[in-house]
Amino acid sequence: MRPAAWHPATYLQFADERSRPFVDLTSRVGASRPCRVVDLGCGPGQLTATLADRWPEAEIVGVDNSEEMISSARQYSSGGLSFSVADIRNWRPQEPVDVIISNAALQWVPEHRSLLPRLADGLAPDGWLAFQVPGNFGEPSHRLLRECAADPRFSGHCRDVEVPDASGPETYLADLVTLGFRVDAWETTYLHLLTGQDAVFRWISGTGARPVLQALPEPLRAEFEREYKELLNRAYPPRSYGTVLPFRRVFVVAQKVAEPAPDLSAA
Structure with a gap:
């Protein structure tokens, strides 16, 4: 699959x-x-910087495979906070980590559940693994994207693009309990109230639709965008108070259970 570039400014349109x-x-x-x-x-690092406020004595490292995102994130580097370019699929800590966080990133890693044992091994005893992934891939925003990309006019360019995917909370819970974690897993559907013209398109163009849009050459991209916007505006009709975008997300917070100390009384 061809990785698409990230644009921090586009992504940050809906930062709140x-x-x-x-x-x-x-x-x-x-x-x-x-x-x-x-x-x-x-990503662009502004959320990672909040971790430095919460844990000012910790060494905090933000990791992303996008040069563009890390270039933007480095404006927040200071003290114990730093950023580096690396692929999650290949990342390994040099020494045990107390907290691993991944926010809306694992869905871009094919077969990311297979990474969970390695992430577990990278944690210190009693360490924490917390991640969040979208759970909305069956919603109109993504379904319409797939349908448009499958059109013969566009399909030849979109065949090998990145496709995000994720599992439900019960699946991740089972994975991590098996690995020896205490697990808190849940899902939440946010109702984002977006403003402005073509609001849902502007939202998804910075994330889920990004690989498809970047794969299309002009003037095909303009043609695709025009038709996709029309479909999105029908599926998510603008109201006088804005456009409502329901967005389901899956959350997992798990603590590694330290191995009990060996019983030496019988030795």
């Missing part, structure tokens, strides 16, 4: 709405004074 799941996720992490924290898929 995109930040709320991060806050809801990290608020359930019970680590009090972690030494090492990693944010996998940190």
Whole structure:
């Protein structure tokens, strides 16, 4: 699959709405004074910077495979907060980490559930793994995107683009319990109230539709965008108070259960 570039300015158009799941996720992490924290898929870094406010004594590293995102994120570097370019699929900590966070990133990693054992191995005893992924891939925004991309006019360019995907909370719970975690898993559907023209298109063009749009050459891209916008505006009709975008997200916060100390009384 061909990776598409990220554009921080486009992504940050709806920064307030995109930040709320991060806050809801990290608020359930019970680590009090972690030494090492990693944010996998940190994006433009403004949310990672809030972790430095919460844990000022920790070494915090934001990791992303996008040069554009990390270039933007480095404006927040200071003290124990730093950023680096790396692919989540290949990332490994040099020493055990107390908290691993991943906010709306794992859905871009094919077969990302297979990474969970390695992430578990990278945690210190009693360490925390917290991640959030979209659970809305069956909604009109994505269904219409797939239908448009399958049109013969566009399909030849869209055949090998990245396709995000994720599982439900019960699946991740089972995975992590099996790995020896105490797990809190849930889902939430946010009702984002978006303003402005073609609001849902502007939202998804910075995330889910990004690979398809970048794969299309002009003038096909303009033709695709025009038709996709029309379909989105029918599926999510603008109201006098704005456009409502229902957005389901899946959350997992898990703490690694430290192995009990060996019983030496019988030795």
